[in-house]
Amino acid sequence: MRRRPGLSVRTKLTLSYAGFILLAGAILLAVVWGYVLRYLPDNDRGLLGINPNRNVVLHVFAPAAASALVFLLVFGLLGGWFLAGRMLAPLTRITAAARTAARGSLSHRIAMEGGQDEFRELADAFDTMLERLESHVAEQQRFAANASHELRTPLAVSKALLDVARTDPTGDRRELVERLHTVNTRAIELTEALLLLSRGDRRDFTREAVDLSLLAEEAAETLLPLAEQRGITLDVTGGPAHVSGSATLLLRVVANLVQNAVVHNLPTGGTVTVHTEYGQRAGLLRVENTGPRLPAGLVPTLTEPFRRGTERVRTDEHAGVGLGLALVQSVVRAHDGTLGLTPRPGGGLVVTVRLPGTP
Numbered sequence: 396m397r398r399r400p401g402l403s404v405r406t407k408l409t410l411s412y413a414g415f416i417l418l419a420g421a422i423l424l425a426v427v428w429g430y431v432l433r434y435l436p437d438n439d440r441g442l443l444g445i446n447p448n449r450n451v452v453l454h455v456f457a458p459a460a461a462s463a464l465v466f467l468l469v470f471g472l473l474g475g476w477f478l479a480g481r482m483l484a485p486l487t488r489i490t491a492a493a494r495t496a497a498r499g500s501l502s503h504r505i506a507m508e509g510g511q512d513e514f515r516e517l518a519d520a521f522d523t524m525l526e527r528l529e530s531h532v533a534e535q536q537r538f539a540a541n542a543s544h545e546l547r548t549p550l551a552v553s554k555a556l557l558d559v560a561r562t563d564p565t566g567d568r569r570e571l572v573e574r575l576h577t578v579n580t581r582a583i584e585l586t587e588a589l590l591l592l593s594r595g596d597r598r599d600f601t602r603e604a605v606d607l608s609l610l611a612e613e614a615a616e617t618l619l620p621l622a623e624q625r626g627i628t629l630d631v632t633g634g635p636a637h638v639s640g641s642a643t644l645l646l647r648v649v650a651n652l653v654q655n656a657v658v659h660n661l662p663t664g665g666t667v668t669v670h671t672e673y674g675q676r677a678g679l680l681r682v683e684n685t686g687p688r689l690p691a692g693l694v695p696t697l698t699e700p701f702r703r704g705t706e707r708v709r710t711d712e713h714a715g716v717g718l719g720l721a722l723v724q725s726v727v728r729a730h731d732g733t734l735g736l737t738p739r740p741g742g743g744l745v746v747t748v749r750l751p752g753t754p
Contacts, residue, residue, distance in 0.1 A: 396618075397569055400606050401642075402550035403478075404483060404486075405476070405479040405480060405483055407476075408475060408482070408483070409472060409475035409476045409479050409670075410472075410475070412471055412474065412479070413468055413471030413475050414471070414476030415471070415473075416467050416468075416470065416471035416474075417464065417467050417468050417471055417586075420463060420464055420467040421464060422718040424460045424463065424464070428456070428460070436628075436677075455725055456507075456575075459601050475614035483567075484519065485514035485515065486514060488505055488507065489514070489517060489521060490506075490512065490517055492505045492518075492521065492525075493521070495612060496525055496528075497576050500505070500527060501525055501528050501532060502747045504522045504525065505518040505520075505521060505522055506522065507519070514716075515727040518589035528669045529607075533662070534699075546582065546585065547588070549578045549579065549581055549582035549585070550582070551574060552577050552578045553579065556571055556574055556575055556578070557575075558647070559571075566609075571721070571726055578642060578754070581707045588704065591662065593711065598729045600603075600640075600641035600643075600644055600729075601641065602639045602640055602641065603639070603640070603641070603642060604637060604638075604639060604753055605637070605639070605641075605642045605645055605718060606624070606635050606636065606637050606638075606639050606673045606678075607635075607636035607637075607638060607645070607649070607678050607680050607750075608631075608633060608634060608635050608636055608671040610645055610646045610649045611631050611633075611649055611653075611669045611671050611680065613649075614646065614650040614653045614669075615629055615653060615669060617696035618650070618653050618654055618657055621654070621657055621658075622657050622667065623658060625656050625658075625660065625663075625665070626662075626663045626664060626665070627660055627661075627665045627667055628665070628666045628667070629653075629657065629666075629667045629669075630666070630667070630669070631670075631671075632668060632669070632670045632671075633668045633670040633671040633672045634671065634672055635671070635673060636671040636673045636678035636679060636680065636750060636752070637678060637753045638670055638677075638730070638751060638752055638753060639751065639752075640730040640750065641726075641730075644716075644726045644729075644730075645726070645730070645750075647722065647726065648722075648723050648727065648748065649669075649680065649682075650724050651719045651720070651722060651723050652669075652680075652682040652719075652723060653669060653682060653747050654666065654681070654719070655682075655684075655720065655746075656682050656684035656744070656746075657684070659686050659744075660684050660685055660743070661685050661686055661742075665684065665685040665686065666683070666685050667683070667684045668681075668682070668683045668686065669681070669682050670682075670683070673752055676751070676752050677749045677750060677752045678749070678750045678751075678752045679747065679748070679749055680746065680747070680748040680750075681701045681746070681748075682745075682746045683739070683743070683745045683746045684741075684743045684744060685739070685741070685742060685743040686742050686744065687742050688738070688741075688742045689738045689742075689743075689744060691738070692743070694736050694737075695736075697720050697736060698720045698721055698723070698724040698734065698736070699721060720736075720746075723748070726751070727748055730750050730751070731751055732748060732749050732750035732751065733748070734746070734747070734748055734751045735747040735748075735749075
């Protein structure tokens with residue numbers, strides 16, 4: 396943004412210091428002058444018949460007073476310039492760091508030393524902002540790279556299948572069509588998940604009253620055949636949990652959590668429990684499932700896009716696109732809620748979602 400030229404803050408502070416000192420000196424001289432004029436008589440004999448009189452003192456005092464004011468003005472300008480420079484030195488470092496960040500270098504930190512004051516508080520806040528920006532940019536870069544890779548994979552597979560069909564005209568066309576349909580379906584699911592993730596990040600939705608218990612029942616009813624097919628017991632417990640948000644996005648959250656709990660479970664005899672309740676002005680959704688033990692270092696990374704831990708990779712038709720928990724976290728954050736992941740001691744995971752409730 397272009398601005399008209401103006402005085403620097405250092406110059407303004409210098410003029411303010413000098414003006415204050417000059418004003419204080421002028422007031423002091425005026426007070427002294429007033430007392431002199433009041434108690435010295437205006438005659439030739441002076442006070443108690445002894446010189447000097449008022450006229451003599453005025454002639455002597457006036458040049459000295461003027462010299463003192465000039466000295467105070469010069470002293471105020473020089474001292475004010477020096478003090479303003481010392482006071483504004485931290486601000487200069489902050490400005491330099493901001494310009495460095497504007498050029499794209501987010502790794503720079505001010506790291507201002509010294510005791511706590513307003514400038515150092517500003518520097519610490521700026522460093523925290525840079526750290527978060529750097530983390531966010533790195534996350535977005537990883538996301539873009541992973542998304543490009545994930546989108547490229549089905550296209551490459553489709554091209555390979557078509558190349559094989561072109562070089563082998565006698566091949567089974569029905570099998571080719573079926574495999575192309577599977578690959579394209581997966582690509583469409585990935586694209587829809589990316590669009591939904593972007594929508595959640597933008598908070599581009601209309602809020603309405605939503606009952607998490609109804610969404611839990613709907614998701615459980617939809618995924619019950621999958622659970623029965625895998626021998627998983629699926630239970631829904633709890634009571635109403637009214638929150639404010641998008642019913643479509645929150646249903647996707649519940650469905651993703653329940654599907655993850657069913658898919659990443661024990662081979663047989665596993666359980667999934669979906670619980671909803673309302674308390675402390677918040678709606679709570681908890682999805683708990685049995686399953687293999689999760690490494691301690693794996694759990695915090697499960698919400699990263701396209702992150703599939705070695706214990707969670709699947710090759711069947713429900714392998715997913717690696718965006719389930721990332722989408723859940725994005726939607727929950729857009730609804731001003733919190734997402735918690737806790738590994739169960741015996742294996743499996745407990746996922747807890749808290750969203751601001753409505754009366």
